[in-house]
Amino acid sequence: xxxxxxxxxxxxxxxxxxxxxxxxxxxxxxxxxxxxxxxxxxxxxxxxxxxxxxxxxxxxxxxxxxxxxxxxxxxxxxxxxxxxxxxxxxxxxxxxxxxxxxxxxxxxxxxxxxxxxxxxxxxxxxxxxxxxxxxxxxxxxxxxxxxxxxxxxxxxxxxxxxxxxxxxxxxxxxxxxxxxxxxxxxxxxxxxxxxxxxxxxxxxxxxxxxxxxxxxxxxxxxxxxxxxxxxxxxxxxxxxxxxxxxxxxxxxxxxxxxxxxxxxxxxxxxxxxxxxxxxxxxxxxxxxxxxxxxxxxxxxxxxxxxxxxxxxxxxxxxxxxxxxxxxxxxxxxxxxxxxxxxxxxxxxxxxxxxxxxxxxxxxxxxxxxxxxxxxxxxxxxxxxxxxxxxxxxxxxxxxxxxxxxxxxxxxxxxxxxxxxxxxxxxx
Numbered sequence: 001x002x003x004x005x006x007x008x009x010x011x012x013x014x015x016x017x018x019x020x021x022x023x024x025x026x027x028x029x030x031x032x033x034x035x036x037x038x039x040x041x042x043x044x045x046x047x048x049x050x051x052x053x054x055x056x057x058x059x060x061x062x063x064x065x066x067x068x069x070x071x072x073x074x075x076x077x078x079x080x081x082x083x084x085x086x087x088x089x090x091x092x093x094x095x096x097x098x099x100x101x102x103x104x105x106x107x108x109x110x111x112x113x114x115x116x117x118x119x120x121x122x123x124x125x126x127x128x129x130x131x132x133x134x135x136x137x138x139x140x141x142x143x144x145x146x147x148x149x150x151x152x153x154x155x156x157x158x159x160x161x162x163x164x165x166x167x168x169x170x171x172x173x174x175x176x177x178x179x180x181x182x183x184x185x186x187x188x189x190x191x192x193x194x195x196x197x198x199x200x201x202x203x204x205x206x207x208x209x210x211x212x213x214x215x216x217x218x219x220x221x222x223x224x225x226x227x228x229x230x231x232x233x234x235x236x237x238x239x240x241x242x243x244x245x246x247x248x249x250x251x252x253x254x255x256x257x258x259x260x261x262x263x264x265x266x267x268x269x270x271x272x273x274x275x276x277x278x279x280x281x282x283x284x285x286x287x288x289x290x291x292x293x294x295x296x297x298x299x300x301x302x303x304x305x306x307x308x309x310x311x312x313x314x315x316x317x318x319x320x321x322x323x324x325x326x327x328x329x330x331x332x333x334x335x336x337x338x339x340x341x342x343x344x345x346x347x348x349x350x351x352x353x354x355x356x357x358x359x360x361x362x363x364x365x366x367x368x369x370x371x372x373x374x375x376x377x378x379x380x381x382x383x384x385x386x387x388x389x390x391x392x393x394x395x396x397x398x399x400x401x402x403x404x405x406x407x408x409x410x411x412x413x414x415x416x417x418x419x420x421x422x423x424x425x426x427x
Contacts, residue, residue, distance in 0.1 A: 012057045016078075017135055017143060017169040020057070024167070025141035027055045034059065034167050035110075059109060062169065065089045073175045074132060079109025079168045084309070086173070087180070095175040098124035100308050109168040114424060115160040117381055118308070119214040119249075122206060122365030128159040129368050130174045136166035147172070156370065162424055180305040185213060186252040187300055191245045195219065198244035199339045205246055206365035206380050207332060212248040214307055219244035221347070221359040249307055258301045324356075324404060326411055327383035327423040329371060334418040335380040339363070341418070345410045346386050355403050358387040375419065383423075 014020045024032060035058045059080035067076045070093040077086055084104040087097050099118045101111055112134070116127025124130060133147030136158055144166070146155040158166045192198040202217040209215055222241040252258070302310070330338035343359065350356035366379045388403075415422060 012055070013061045014057065014059065015061050017137065020059075020062075020137045020167060020169050021141050021143055023057050024137055024139070027057075028141070030055050032057060034163050057167075059107065059169075063107075066170070068093055068095075070095065073177070074172055075175055076170065076172045077108050078170050079107065079112075081108050082106065083108060083111065087305075090175050091180065094177060094179065096178040096180050097173065098130055098176045099127040101127075102309065104309060108171050108173065112159055112168055112171060113161060113163050117366065117423070119216045119364050120308075121381065122209050122215055122367055123213070124176075125366065125368035126160075126370070129370060131159060131171055132174055133172040134158065134168050135170040136168050138166045139164075178304070180308070181303055182254070183213075183304040184252050184254040184258065185249040185302060185304060185307055187302075188212075188248045188250060189245055190247075191243065192219075193243055195221070195242065195244070195343065196340075198246070199336050201246050202339075202363050203332070203336050203380070205248060206335070206363075206378075209248070209365060210250070212250055213304060214249040215247065215364050217244065217246040217361075217363045219343075219361040219363075221343075222357065249302075252301065322388040324386045324388060324407060325383065326407075327381065328411075328415060329366060329379040329421045329423055330382055331375050331377050331379055331419050333377060334420065335382075338414060338418045338420050339380075339382055341414045342382065342384055342411070345407065345414070346384060349403060349407055350386075353403055355389055356386045357389060358385075360385050360387075371421075381423070 012019075012023045014023055033056050035056060059078070062078040062080040063082065063085070064078045065075065065081055065086055066078065068089065069075070073095055075086060075090060075095075082104060083097060083100045083106050086108060087100060090096050099116055099120055100106070101116065101118065111127045112131050118127075133145065133150075134155070135143070135145050137143055144151075144154070146152070146158065148155060154165075158168065190201060192201065198217065198219055205212075205215060205217070220241065220243060326342070328338065328342070339361075343361065346356060346359045350359065361382065361384050363380060363382045366381045368379070371379050411422070414420065
């Protein structure tokens with residue numbers, strides 16, 4: 001029977017698929033929110049239930065790595081298993097996951113339910129492209145199985161379906177032969193002060209990645225910093241910060257010097273991340289900004305495992321305050337146009353409303369068979385994060401809800417006209 005937390009009587013913690021079946025059936029007709037862990041969620045209904053009636057089922061106790069077939073390079077896991085734990089288990093067999101998320105808490109079921117992307121997607125596509133088969137429970141509480149070779153249509157609907165077509169309870173994943181702790185990479189970084197040149201370079205690198213195992217581009221564009229004058233009234237503006245970096249990480253040969261530099265860099269990033277995580281309020285902002293900057297100026301040498309979780313060291317500590325996020329798949333034929341139009345959309349709203357402070361973007365390539373089949377070409381992944389001033393602290397014609405509606409409408413127009421697709425990330 002499902003375990004119920006005494007402190008949260010409407011949170012259920014199943015241990016196996018049979019528990020999930022009972023919980024789904026018993027919860028109807030109330031909406032059921034499913035959480036793979038602390039950082040992923042799936043929603044079975046379009047609208048959340050009122051807070052006093054919401055039922056939550058967490059799969060964090062369904063976290064076992066059930067079997068590894070080293071010869072076939074396959075691993076079977078429960079949906080709540082963390083990708084970092086799966087990867088460590090595979091390492092004992094000389095294997096690893098081709099796609100992992102950028103922090104260690106991401107679960108297999110949650111990642112598969114939204115597709116799943118990483119800086120290695122230019123080589124291995126989405127996480128869902130590497131799922132071979134799965135078990136699921138549908139919204140009616142019925143158990144089923146599907147895979148690439150059986151019930152393939154249902155399989156595609158569930159993968160990337162964010163839980164609306166079925167709750168993933170177990171998966172069989174394709175692994176690759178790799179030693180992530182001893183695969184050394186060197187970072188080839190290019191920095192830009194001009195957005196047009198940054199986009200042009202990103203397009204070229206995505207189109208021709210060479211032997212890069214990982215690739216990622218980041219752009220930051222801040223609003224003018226307003227500072228009160230020491231005497232009198234009014235503000236002065238210190239100007240904007242606009243810069244970007246494209247990083248391609250290529251295989252290299254380890255030397256004692258490289259190993260020493262890697263160890264020193266790893267310790268420095270962990271220390272900075274810990275300090276930034278504890279820093280609060282305005283006084284802690286410089287430290288959090290420095291932590292975010294560590295992503296832009298990645299170390300010259302590091303292992304593949306270090307590189308995969310580089311963002312995990314500092315990113316969560318620097319992301320504070322309200323934000324608007326959007327992520328899209330742009331066909332390479334319209335990649336540059338989509339990138340420019342999205343940036344112009346946010347910059348225009350920032351200029352008119354004053355509600356947006358920082359516009360940041362991240363991009364890399366995605367060579368997904370499923371995406372290629374639908375569009376006839378490869379894609380670039382583009383995600384924007386816009387920091388918002390708290391409601392009431394900026395002047396403008398529109399408040400936050402109206403601003404968000406206008407931005408969302410503009411994004412939808414861009415996607416329709418440029419054949420781009422929204423990517424829906426977990427909550």
